[in-house]
Amino acid sequence: MNIFRRSMASVASLKQAGKVVCIGRNYADHITELNSARPKQPFFFLKPTSSLLLPGAGPVIRPKGVDLHYEVELALILGKQVKDLAADDEKGAFDAIEHYALSIDMTARNIQNEAKKKGLPWSIAKGFDTFLPISNLIEKSAIPNPHSVDIYLTVNDKVQQSDSTELMLFQIPRMLSDISKVFTLEKGDIILTGTPKGVGPVVPGDVMRAGIKINGKELEESKIEVA
Amino acid sequence: MNIFRRSMASVASLKQAGKVVCIGRNYADHITELNSARPKQPFFFLKPTSSLLLPGAGPVIRPKGVDLHYEVELALILGKQVKDLAADDEKGAFDAIEHYALSIDMTARNIQNEAKKKGLPWSIAKGFDTFLPISNLIEKSAIPNPHSVDIYLTVNDKVQQSDSTELMLFQIPRMLSDISKVFTLEKGDIILTGTPKGVGPVVPGDVMRAGIKINGKELEESKIEVA
Numbered sequence: 001m002n003i004f005r006r007s008m009a010s011v012a013s014l015k016q017a018g019k020v021v022c023i024g025r026n027y028a029d030h031i032t033e034l035n036s037a038r039p040k041q042p043f044f045f046l047k048p049t050s051s052l053l054l055p056g057a058g059p060v061i062r063p064k065g066v067d068l069h070y071e072v073e074l075a076l077i078l079g080k081q082v083k084d085l086a087a088d089d090e091k092g093a094f095d096a097i098e099h100y101a102l103s104i105d106m107t108a109r110n111i112q113n114e115a116k117k118k119g120l121p122w123s124i125a126k127g128f129d130t131f132l133p134i135s136n137l138i139e140k141s142a143i144p145n146p147h148s149v150d151i152y153l154t155v156n157d158k159v160q161q162s163d164s165t166e167l168m169l170f171q172i173p174r175m176l177s178d179i180s181k182v183f184t185l186e187k188g189d190i191i192l193t194g195t196p197k198g199v200g201p202v203v204p205g206d207v208m209r210a211g212i213k214i215n216g217k218e219l220e221e222s223k224i225e226v227a
Numbered sequence: 228m229n230i231f232r233r234s235m236a237s238v239a240s241l242k243q244a245g246k247v248v249c250i251g252r253n254y255a256d257h258i259t260e261l262n263s264a265r266p267k268q269p270f271f272f273l274k275p276t277s278s279l280l281l282p283g284a285g286p287v288i289r290p291k292g293v294d295l296h297y298e299v300e301l302a303l304i305l306g307k308q309v310k311d312l313a314a315d316d317e318k319g320a321f322d323a324i325e326h327y328a329l330s331i332d333m334t335a336r337n338i339q340n341e342a343k344k345k346g347l348p349w350s351i352a353k354g355f356d357t358f359l360p361i362s363n364l365i366e367k368s369a370i371p372n373p374h375s376v377d378i379y380l381t382v383n384d385k386v387q388q389s390d391s392t393e394l395m396l397f398q399i400p401r402m403l404s405d406i407s408k409v410f411t412l413e414k415g416d417i418i419l420t421g422t423p424k425g426v427g428p429v430v431p432g433d434v435m436r437a438g439i440k441i442n443g444k445e446l447e448e449s450k451i452e453v454a
């Protein structure tokens with residue numbers, strides 16, 4: 001019971017994160033499906049912490065007129081400050097990770113497409129309240145190699161996304177290096193590492209389930225179930 | 228002495244802000260100078276709180292290859308949660324403001340222009356460490372009407388920006404209404420209300436000074452001096 005309470009406290013602490021930084025276009029087949037250009041270097045954007053939706057905190061709210069898309073992503077929760085990390089400092093990168101989590105980068109695709117066309121920021125398309133469902137915290141030791149886990153997402157029990165994180169174009173050390181040369185990363189900051197192919201729409205009533213599997217075995221604390 | 232210490236503590240608390248939300252294109256002449264389209268409704272983006280530069284905390288750091296621009300802006304510091312505020316709820320909007328501050332929305336203009344062209348997010352262009360110099364907190368009572376103050380910015384003592392906030396296209400209640408329908412705003416959140424005309428580049432060694440005047444009288448606590 002104590003352990004349960006402690007774990008609940010931890011996931012609630014995510015709401016106190018200083019920032020959420022998301023990598024865009026980090027899986028080749030996802031770039032193709034959105035007809036996007038392949039980036040020469042990682043690019044990234046912010047979601048507000050007010051968009052976080054903790055386990056059991058209710059459904060994703062679809063704003064009127066929004067074409068709501070899911071993007072399942074492995075998330076990193078940092079345990080220390082990272083600033084100007086060298087791109088080849090793998091130890092520095094992995095030392096900075098305190099926990100993992102699974103997350104869904106909910107996106108108002110029609111608003112994002114219009115923003116892209118007009119050269120406007122993505123913050124609105126990515127930032128609505130409830131647009132960041134996240135799992136319970138996953139102990140770091142439960143994921144020995146974050147570049148070799150399978151992440152999946154189903155809608156009404158139909159598999160829509162299911163790929164290995166080995167398909168990432170830019171791996172975690174490179175991401176943390178590039179981000180930390182722009183923004184100082186702080187303890188508690190959350191990094192979303194990009195989504196594999198298979199993104200698509202959900203409508204009210206749809207149930208999304210997502211999780212992480214390692215060698216076919218599902219990590220219990222990675223499971224997300226959200227309407 | 229106590230008062231001094233208390234005021235320092237307050238401005239340091241800005242670093243704990245949940246988020247910084249910035250309005251774009253909110254003064255007609257600034258839209259013209261950047262050849263931008265006039266928005267039909269307020270649009271906004273996020274800067275990370277890690278970009279805040281408190282008074283006396285050193286210079287703005289210019290990343291290599293960056294065309295660094297200043298944008299002086301009146302900032303609001305919220306004292307309560309705001310969610311789904313009605314656009315005509317002026318009382319709700321003003322009640323939500325706890326303090327004002329002056330701020331400079333430093334922008335990597337070349338990175339922003341490239342992001343606009345490619346339809347990419349603005350987060351990098353707007354988010355580098357030190358890209359948000361901010362003044363001390365200004366008591367709410369010192370600004371009876373935030374839509375009728377003059378904000379100015381000089382570079383090496385030459386006036387570059389100087390306009391009244393009465394020129395805002397969208398006033399504060401409308402901004403807070405539109406933002407709060409996307410992101411729940413929380414106590415401590417910082418809102419930048421847009422910049423008037425006169426934005427331009429600074430190079431290392433340049434000294435920016437900025438402030439707020441009401442009927443020609445400068446508000447001491449609004450002053451920013453930063454290299």
Ligand SMILES: [Mg+2]
Pocket residue numbers: 016017018019243244245246
């Ligand atoms: Mg915070």
Ligand SMILES: [Mg+2]
Pocket residue numbers: 022023024071073105192194195
């Ligand atoms: Mg994503």
Ligand SMILES: [Mg+2]
Pocket residue numbers: 249250251298300332421422
């Ligand atoms: Mg600005």
